[in-house]
Amino acid sequence: MQYIRRRKIQILPVARNSKFTQQKSLAIRNPNTGAHPISAHTLSIIVNDRVLEAVRNCNITYGVIENDDMNSPAERRNSNLQILMNYNIGNVIGAPAEQDLSLALEVHHWELLMFLENPEAFFYSKYDDPVTRPDYLKMTWTIEGVNCGTVGYSTDADGPDIYPQTAQELLEDMGVVRATVAKLLRNDQVDAYAMPTHPGHHAGPNHIGGYCYLNNAAIIAHLLIKEGKSVGIIDVDYHGGNGTYDFVDIIPGLKFVSIHAQEDYPETEMFKHGRGLPFGTTWETYSGVLKEVLDTMAELDIIIISLGFDTLSSDPLTHDIDGGGFELKPEDFYLMGQMIGETNQQILFIQEGGYDIKNIPTVCRQLLSGFESVRNLMPRSIKYPLNQYTKNIKINKFRNQ
16 A cells, blocks of 8 residues: 655644644555545643643642632643643643634624623723722623623623633633644544633523633534534533533534533523433443433534533532532543543543542543543544645634734
């Protein structure tokens, strides 16, 4: 069999002055048939470039905000990234931040994005005195615009805080989203773990809630579907992905299932798209449900796993004084990774929730180690030509900073 010569390409341009570069080798293609021989999988870990540089320099408190809440997304991100780098899991790629939130217009209302880019403009009438304006704005009421009419978008009682750096973090998250889509389209032998700072599965087209601002999984799914991919989202966070559910009838062809606690937040009925489980669910029960859901998506090109670690038995938020929580152990996540790795689809893990910050890094390592242990033994044949991503799409164009 005659093959063309192997050559090197640069996978992602990086931000100006960054010392981190990533290069991968193209698989060899048969020029007669256009087919690619079977080759090993690779796992890409995609995170903001400045976060990557900080964690590589052992600054694991980068971006962390001290508060009295259990939610610490920057700490979760940094700790997970550090342990994956320490154990040499995956190929880590730094993505530059976006200059605006326009990428989120794929699925979100533009008025909501205007608010997230400049929240103080919408609160001017309430906090017109800079001295009395709080350091952050707790979003538990309807947002009223002062320059563009009434927005009328509100959050639930568990809505996310708006901090001074939130807008910049969302720009960084959209950079991760853009880089992830380009990576997946560039080579379907590549699986990925996207690490935005903020989760997204409770954010709908026109609302925020449950620590979520923008629905990263829905944005990625829509971009991939526009490029001809068939896509499904499986939400394995303890809390149901009600925001993602709101996109099912909006994004053409999207398949979605949420595996979650039936009687806990957000208590949204998702009908055929929901798999509500009782408090105390163990891996023995959970694994059967996950396997059934994976089987329903066996014909898809890409499966997005909305990855929450709050199904862990030690999660402090889900195991509250009123009871609740699932009982998955750290070693169960290794088995979960293996089960997902046994599929024949391209896989994207995207970070959602999880509040046991001490143990989550170990659980993250267990999951991806289990995933890679199977993936490296079960290579897939490539279904699509590697140059499919070059079809004049915006998401290939990375900005230097």
